[in-house]
Amino acid sequence: MPYMIKTNGLCKKYGTVMTVKDLDLAVPEGSVYGFLGPNGAGKSTTLKLILGLAIPTRGTITVFGKEVNSRSRLSILKNIGSLIESPSYYGHLTGEENLRLIQTIRQVPDANVKEVLQTVRLTQQKDKKVSHYSLGMKQRLGLASALLSHPRLLILDEPTNGLDPAGIQEMRELILSLPSRYQMTVVVSSHLLTEIDQLASTVGIIHKGELVFQNSLESLHARSSRRLLLGTLDNSRAANILRTNGIAFQESEDRIALPYAEDEEVASYVQLLTAEHVGIYRIEEDCKSLEDIFLELTGKAVSL
Numbered sequence: 309m310p311y312m313i314k315t316n317g318l319c320k321k322y323g324t325v326m327t328v329k330d331l332d333l334a335v336p337e338g339s340v341y342g343f344l345g346p347n348g349a350g351k352s353t354t355l356k357l358i359l360g361l362a363i364p365t366r367g368t369i370t371v372f373g374k375e376v377n378s379r380s381r382l383s384i385l386k387n388i389g390s391l392i393e394s395p396s397y398y399g400h401l402t403g404e405e406n407l408r409l410i411q412t413i414r415q416v417p418d419a420n421v422k423e424v425l426q427t428v429r430l431t432q433q434k435d436k437k438v439s440h441y442s443l444g445m446k447q448r449l450g451l452a453s454a455l456l457s458h459p460r461l462l463i464l465d466e467p468t469n470g471l472d473p474a475g476i477q478e479m480r481e482l483i484l485s486l487p488s489r490y491q492m493t494v495v496v497s498s499h500l501l502t503e504i505d506q507l508a509s510t511v512g513i514i515h516k517g518e519l520v521f522q523n524s525l526e527s528l529h530a531r532s533s534r535r536l537l538l539g540t541l542d543n544s545r546a547a548n549i550l551r552t553n554g555i556a557f558q559e560s561e562d563r564i565a566l567p568y569a570e571d572e573e574v575a576s577y578v579q580l581l582t583a584e585h586v587g588i589y590r591i592e593e594d595c596k597s598l599e600d601i602f603l604e605l606t607g608k609a610v611s612l
């Protein structure tokens with residue numbers, strides 16, 4: 309699979325603390341890569357390393373198949389759009405005027421300004437002063453300036469932070485439309501599982517600077533397997549009987565957890581246990597949620 313970004317053993321130390329540890333990121337071309345982790349996990353640091361805004365302590369970064377170093381950095385950066393921390397603007401200028409300034413500096417075709425304003429749905433407000441923009445509008449203007457030169461790679465650090473629900477929804481729809489509209493790869497970081505769940509095709513989960521999961525969103529979902537929880541009056545006897553009969557199970561708090569089974573199989577478990585006089589008072593179906601999986605991976609409750 310062709311990758312837009314690959315990092316190899318990437319490390320960043322601040323003082324004595326290893327903020328990013330041995331990170332092997334692999335961002336497939338054309339994907340929306342959701343970079344998920346609790347606050348302080350090292351997401352922003354990693355993104356800054358990729359953008360050359362911080363220097364790795366160890367390890368390598370490859371973007372567009374080229375290793376990022378002091379010589380290649382500028383030519384690589386030309387093809388990356390980014391939105392990291394709050395973008396700064398001239399408040400006394402309009403949205404369009406701000407974009408025109410960037411367009412001139414970056415020597416991007418004139419027509420791109422109109423086009424990106426449309427993409428981020430700011431055409432109607434292009435003549436308003438930016439100081440009168442809402443936070444959501446400012447964030448969309450930031451996205452517009454990141455898109456101005458039609459980069460092949462877009463890096464967005466917590467792009468919905470601080471937005472209201474309508475702003476979040478708008479930003480989400482926008483991000484989802486980008487890969488096909490511009491044939492670009494998007495990396496988007498968030499501490500919100502639900503957000504990544506709605507945006508990403510590939511997910512990387514970082515915890516305390518380490519990558520604890522990296523795969524497709526489907527494979528993350530596949531971990532949320534269904535199972536059966538059995539409540540019996542004597543769990544240790546029930547466990548012995550199941551074990552003797554070669555039935556796989558796990559003891560889970562005050563329940564016995566069995567892999568999901570069809571009706572007849574469930575009936576046979578009941579028969580087996582009741583024949584041995586183990587009282588069954590409850591059978592329930594349970595599905596490990598994405599939150600449970602996140603908790604397993606990071607040992608930390610997820611924000612929703």
Ligand SMILES: Nc1ncnc2c1ncn2[C@@H]1O[C@H](COP(=O)(O)OP(=O)(O)OP(=O)(O)O)[C@@H](O)[C@H]1O
Nearest residue numbers: 322323327345346347348349350351352353354499
């Ligand atoms: N320039 C710096 N100097 C020293 N420590 C830093 C620096 N930048 C980040 N850190 C520390 O590195 C750790 C990871 O920070 P980082 O901003 O990468 O996390 P994050 O996952 O993006 O979280 P958040 O969503 O809270 O920004 C934090 O403990 C932070 O204090």
